[in-house]
Amino acid sequence: MRLQRLSLTNFRQFTDDSIEFAHGEGANVTVVHGSNGSGKTTLLNAFTWALYDAVDFDTRPERLATEGAMAAANPGEKIEVSVTLEFEHEGRDYTVTRTAMFRKRSNDDFNGEIEDSDVVVEYREDGRATKVENERTALNNIIPQRLSELFFFDGEDIDELAGVDNQDRIQEAIQNIMGLTILERATRHLDHVAGEFEDEYAKYGSDELRELVQQKRDLEGEIDNLERKRKDKQREEERFAEEVRDIEQKLSGFDDSSRLQNQRKEYREREKQLKADIDNITERIRDEINDKGYAPVSMPLIRETAEELDQLRQNGVIPSDLTDDFLDSLLENKQCICGRPLESASDEYQTIESSKGDAPAEGVEQAALMIIGQLSQFSDDRSAFTERLEQHIQERNEKQQEIDKLLEYIDDISTELGEINDAIEGSKSIAEWEAERDRKSQAKDDAIREGSRLKEKIENKEEEIGNLEEEINDLREDRQEAQLARRRQRAAELVSGEIEEKFEDLKQRVRQLSNQTVSGTFGSVASKDLHAEITKEFRLKIYQDLPDRRVEVEKSTGERQIASLAFIGSLVKIARQRYESDGNSEYFTGGIYPLVMDSPFGALDKSHRREISRILPTLASQVVVFATDSQWEGPVEEEMSDVVGKHYRFDFDPGTGSGEYPCTRIKQEQTPTTY
Amino acid sequence: MDEVTDGMEHSERELARIRKRVLEAEKEKLNLRLPRGINNDIERIIREEIN
Numbered sequence: 001m002r003l004q005r006l007s008l009t010n011f012r013q014f015t016d017d018s019i020e021f022a023h024g025e026g027a028n029v030t031v032v033h034g035s036n037g038s039g040k041t042t043l044l045n046a047f048t049w050a051l052y053d054a055v056d057f058d059t060r061p062e063r064l065a066t067e068g069a070m071a072a073a074n075p076g077e078k079i080e081v082s083v084t085l086e087f088e089h090e091g092r093d094y095t096v097t098r099t100a101m102f103r104k105r106s107n108d109d110f111n112g113e114i115e116d117s118d119v120v121v122e123y124r125e126d127g128r129a130t131k132v133e134n135e136r137t138a139l140n141n142i143i144p145q146r147l148s149e150l151f152f153f154d155g156e157d158i159d160e161l162a163g164v165d166n167q168d169r170i171q172e173a174i175q176n177i178m179g180l181t182i183l184e185r186a187t188r189h190l191d192h193v194a195g196e197f198e199d200e201y202a203k204y205g206s207d208e209l210r211e212l213v214q215q216k217r218d219l220e221g222e223i224d225n226l227e228r229k230r231k232d233k234q235r236e237e238e239r240f241a242e243e244v245r246d247i248e249q250k251l252s253g254f255d256d257s258s259r260l261q262n263q264r265k266e267y268r269e270r271e272k273q274l275k276a277d278i279d280n281i282t283e284r285i286r287d288e289i290n291d292k293g294y295a296p297v298s299m300p301l302i303r304e305t306a307e308e309l310d311q312l313r314q315n316g317v318i319p320s321d322l323t324d325d326f327l328d329s330l331l332e333n334k335q336c337i338c339g340r341p342l343e344s345a346s347d348e349y350q351t352i353e354s355s356k357g358d359a360p361a362e363g364v365e366q367a368a369l370m371i372i373g374q375l376s377q378f379s380d381d382r383s384a385f386t387e388r389l390e391q392h393i394q395e396r397n398e399k400q401q402e403i404d405k406l407l408e409y410i411d412d413i414s415t416e417l418g419e420i421n422d423a424i425e426g427s428k429s430i431a432e433w434e435a436e437r438d439r440k441s442q443a444k445d446d447a448i449r450e451g452s453r454l455k456e457k458i459e460n461k462e463e464e465i466g467n468l469e470e471e472i473n474d475l476r477e478d479r480q481e482a483q484l485a486r487r488r489q490r491a492a493e494l495v496s497g498e499i500e501e502k503f504e505d506l507k508q509r510v511r512q513l514s515n516q517t518v519s520g521t522f523g524s525v526a527s528k529d530l531h532a533e534i535t536k537e538f539r540l541k542i543y544q545d546l547p548d549r550r551v552e553v554e555k556s557t558g559e560r561q562i563a564s565l566a567f568i569g570s571l572v573k574i575a576r577q578r579y580e581s582d583g584n585s586e587y588f589t590g591g592i593y594p595l596v597m598d599s600p601f602g603a604l605d606k607s608h609r610r611e612i613s614r615i616l617p618t619l620a621s622q623v624v625v626f627a628t629d630s631q632w633e634g635p636v637e638e639e640m641s642d643v644v645g646k647h648y649r650f651d652f653d654p655g656t657g658s659g660e661y662p663c664t665r666i667k668q669e670q671t672p673t674t675y
Numbered sequence: 676m677d678e679v680t681d682g683m684e685h686s687e688r689e690l691a692r693i694r695k696r697v698l699e700a701e702k703e704k705l706n707l708r709l710p711r712g713i714n715n716d717i718e719r720i721i722r723e724e725i726n
Contacts, residue, residue: 144706145706146706185705185713186698197718484726487685487725495693
């Protein structure tokens with residue numbers, strides 16, 4: 001399928017617009033960009049509406065006709081909505097035109113009532129126009145609707161493609177495109193038809209033949225029953241295995257919980273110890289202050305006193321020669337220092353008596369002398385006190401900091417524990433969960449055993465069927481109808497066998513090829529330690545390489561988007577490669593598909609946008625990208641500008657004024673190739 | 676080379692034709708989730724080719 005042109009009339013915000021698509025070698029990209037809400041998703045829906053009468057709008061899905069056209073119409077008038085898609089496919093130029101007539105019911109009716117809808121599919125070949133009768137089948141054969149979401153995709157949803165819930169779609173897409181589905185179905189249907197012909201053979205054959213065929217049918221019926229039971233057991237086994245895994249996850253949550261609780265307990269004990277240490281230090285500080293706290297406080301006073309005393313000393317006042325006590329002793333003994341007697345009323349007696357008080361008191365003088373003498377000691381005491389105090393304070397601060405850190409750790413653990421405990425639902429204890437795990441494990445083992453037993457029964461019955469078939473083969477039936485039926489039966493069986501062989505062989509090759517391509521595309525864009533893989537069951541998984549092993553990772557939004565883009569791009573690439581190398585295969589359903597993407601860059605960072613932009617043009621013969629202006633400008637434009645064959649911009653008018661309605665015009669921009 | 680079974684011969688061309696037509700019939704109905712009538716189609720093909 002090679003897109004040529006898309007034309008819209010009265011389709012949502014597009015009154016009368018068209019786009020031509022680039023398809024040249026080296027300039028195969030068509031880009032359309034505009035502001036949010038300008039019509040990118042509408043354009044994507046135009047494709048699916050034209051091809052399949054299917055739309056997926058987030059807002060007002062019932063409003064297909066242009067608001068402006070509906071507003072201008074009178075009640076009762078009809079508005080025609082149409083989309084025409086022109087494309088080339090396998091040598092024919094197709095035109096698909098879908099129209100719908102909407103009748104305006106009242107003045108304020110903007111949705112309209114759909115009165116008529118039609119699709120016309122025509123193709124031109126060798127200059128002759130031909131109308132296709134079975135439009136739905138024809139269009140589905142060109143690009144199947146079930147796969148259309150992959151080729152016309154909304155980038156905002158695309159990251160879900162690589163999610164767990166969409167693996168069936170991936171499986172179906174690969175098998176469908178690569179012809180596996182056809183082969184698998186053909187084998188199954190041929191086997192059924194072979195059985196029909198065998199019944200016919202028996203019908204025209206002898207009683208003995210009928211008896212043998214009947215026995216075979218009975219055995220086949222029994223095998224079908226046994227197979228159903230075996231599949232049930234298999235599902236049971238898978239279910240129990242999953243339940244066991246869930247329980248083990250819960251138990252590991254308990255283990256984690258237990259470990260974290262122990263850790264938290266240790267931290268709390270350490271916190272308690274540190275608090276006790278801090279109390280001790282505080283006590284020591286208090287003692288220190290009590291003991292020597294005077295030193296810094298009284299130091300200025302002591303210094304001032306010492307300086308005054310020192311001045312007295314320098315002035316000769318202290319140490320004084322005379323003390324009051326000494327003078328009293330002279331007066332008492334009535335004897336002067338020189339030895340002369342002192343009479344009470346004598347001048348000498350009075351002189352001595354009057355000298356009393358001039359000398360400092362002995363205690364004070366002694367104290368003063370002590371202060372002066374011990375001044376340096378006071379200074380040393382103060383320094384030592386200050387130093388010790390600082391040490392205690394520092395020690396206390398360090399312990400406090402350690403406590404703060406521990407509190408942080410404890411908080412983190414508590415948060416983590418809260419999350420783990422939320423995940424461990426129910427009120428079961430560890431012992432109860434373990435008991436349940438053992439029960440489920442046992443049930444799983446029972447299912448496996450029963451499955452094996454059933455398998456053995458099936459094999460025995462198949463052997464019996466083999467024996468019956470030999471007996472049937474040995475019979476020689478004379479009736480012509482019987483012989484003919486027998487031939488037809490054998491033909492069906494032989495063709496079925498051939499196709500089954502092809503199926504197994506192709507399955508291997510398809511898986512290898514799709515794995516290689518997806519892995520290569522993904523690897524060129526994603527982080528280097530991540531790998532994408534298509535498994536044997538055709539599931540898309542992402543793995544991370546660790547030093548000693550590889551683990552499946554829960555994909556981030558960006559990674560899912562890359563994986564999905566890589567997958568779709570690879571599918572298109574494989575389909576094209578197979579078409580070009582093996583297009584005449586009876587069962588190959590691939591072909592040349594375009595890639596039409598709405599906002600594929602949304603969840604990606606700049607670096608990934610650049611990488612995706614670099615590889616996108618290589619994945620399909622035609623790539624059509626709708627993007628916002630901000631997505632387009634920058635790395636995407638830089639990488640893609642050389643390969644853009646057609647460049648358009650949405651000129652969006654939101655129609656905010658009275659009597660105005662949202663409208664988008666598509667304006668063509670110049671590209672390097674059109675300069 | 677022909678497939679010989681019970682004296683009933685199937686030419687390779689015969690089988691190739693059946694295979695081709697069966698696969699084409701399957702391809703026509705590939706996009707249907709339940710390909711109704713396909714068994715009848717295949718039965719008819721084989722009756723036509725082996726008669």
